[in-house]
Amino acid sequence: MDIEQQYDKIYRYCLHRLRDGHLAEDVTQETFARYFAAGPRGTEHALRWLYIVARNLCADQRRRPPTEPLPEELPAPGDPDSALTALALRQAVAALPAEDQELILMRYVNQEPVSVIASVLGMSRFGVYRRTRAALETLRRALEEDEP
Amino acid sequence: MKKRDLKRALTEAYPAPDRAGKRTFFRQMPPAPVSHLRLLLGQAGYIRPLTWAASAGVFALALALGRAFPADAVWAAAALTPFAAMIAVAESARSALYGMEELERSARFGLRSVALARMGALGLAHFFLLGLLTAACGGSFFRTGVYILTPYLLTDLLGLAAVRRVRGKEGLYLCAAAAVLTAGLALVLHSVRAYAPDDFRWWLLSLALAAALTGREHLKTLHSTEEMSWNWS
Numbered sequence: 595m596d597i598e599q600q601y602d603k604i605y606r607y608c609l610h611r612l613r614d615g616h617l618a619e620d621v622t623q624e625t626f627a628r629y630f631a632a633g634p635r636g637t638e639h640a641l642r643w644l645y646i647v648a649r650n651l652c653a654d655q656r657r658r659p660p661t662e663p664l665p666e667e668l669p670a671p672g673d674p675d676s677a678l679t680a681l682a683l684r685q686a687v688a689a690l691p692a693e694d695q696e697l698i699l700m701r702y703v704n705q706e707p708v709s710v711i712a713s714v715l716g717m718s719r720f721g722v723y724r725r726t727r728a729a730l731e732t733l734r735r736a737l738e739e740d741e742p
Numbered sequence: 743m744k745k746r747d748l749k750r751a752l753t754e755a756y757p758a759p760d761r762a763g764k765r766t767f768f769r770q771m772p773p774a775p776v777s778h779l780r781l782l783l784g785q786a787g788y789i790r791p792l793t794w795a796a797s798a799g800v801f802a803l804a805l806a807l808g809r810a811f812p813a814d815a816v817w818a819a820a821a822l823t824p825f826a827a828m829i830a831v832a833e834s835a836r837s838a839l840y841g842m843e844e845l846e847r848s849a850r851f852g853l854r855s856v857a858l859a860r861m862g863a864l865g866l867a868h869f870f871l872l873g874l875l876t877a878a879c880g881g882s883f884f885r886t887g888v889y890i891l892t893p894y895l896l897t898d899l900l901g902l903a904a905v906r907r908v909r910g911k912e913g914l915y916l917c918a919a920a921a922v923l924t925a926g927l928a929l930v931l932h933s934v935r936a937y938a939p940d941d942f943r944w945w946l947l948s949l950a951l952a953a954a955l956t957g958r959e960h961l962k963t964l965h966s967t968e969e970m971s972w973n974w975s
Binding site for chain 2 (some may be wrong): 597598601602605606609610615618619622623626627630676679680683684687698699702703705730733734737
């Protein structure tokens with residue numbers, strides 16, 4: 595398992611949940627510090643462990659009163675066209691139900707295997723397939739509606 | 743937007759973390775602990791395929807000779823095992839031969855751990871093959887085992903002492919000479935009928951002595967890698 599690649603994925607996951615780059619980085623580093631101290635070995639176990647710890651730490655973080663207002667939007671990529679697409683896409687993802695957002699993020703942004711997603715979210719593989727396909731379709735329709 | 747384009751756009755829609763922060767974080771983190779078994783298996787992978795093939799070749803030859811000439815199986819095996827020991831010693835001295843000691847000392851696993859793991863991996867494989875060979879030779883497993891193990895350990899002892907004292911290729915030549923000498927000794931012992939049951943107590947004594955001295959030599963070899971790292975630090 596390429597641990598630095600997993601760092602990027604967990605960071606994106608935390609960023610999606612917390613909507614704050616600094617907080618997401620802190621939570622990602624805390625997750626990995628715990629992994630190095632006592633995390634399991636073996637790729638699939640480790641991935642599942644990382645996501646679950648990151649999710650719990652994000653939940654803890656969100657329960658705390660915010661010290662400063664959270665930014666409205668995530669930073670967008672440099673190219674203006676890509677930035678607009680990314681912004682629209684992130685807004686469309688944010689409009690989905692919370693579980694579908696996680697599914698889309700883990701399956702298409704982080705490109706995790708279905709088995710890992712199923713074990714992290716406590717769903718069957720078939721359930722993951724069905725829900726991601728439906729969520730992707732909802733996302734596609736929402737983007738089509740937004741287009742001028 | 744097509745589904746394929748949508749999937750591609752999703753992979754690019756979420757930014758990656760700050761590279762500098764990530765690099766600093768990983769630099770501060772201690773390396774993940776590795777179990778002894780994982781270290782042993784990991785280092786076994788770094789042993790050259792040629793070494794494994796040569797070891798298997800020596801044992802296969804001993805087995806084939808034993809099958810062809812069952813009456814001479816024991817002493818033939820005893821005359822061939824020194825070459826397996828020579829291969830093991832040559833592998834353990836590989837870092838010194840290619841001048842890689844300093845680099846390996848600065849790696850995540852020190853030269854001492856690496857040398858110990860590789861000697862362990864190859865030694866375990868050899869002892870397994872020695873066991874197979876002993877069983878294949880027939881007769882009393884204990885007695886045959888003593889006859890086969892004694893020249894192996896004697897070559898190990900002489901070879902390790904040679905590569906520890908004489909560095910580089912010359913050390914390996916001395917190790918090869920020790921293997922030839924021990925194999926020759928096995929032939930001479932066969933010609934003077936030293937494999938007779940009456941002389942078995944001398945074999946036991948030789949094995950005990952060779953085992954003790956080989957163990958001591960392994961410890962000395964490991965200590966010498968530590969001393970060198972102190973000298974160079």
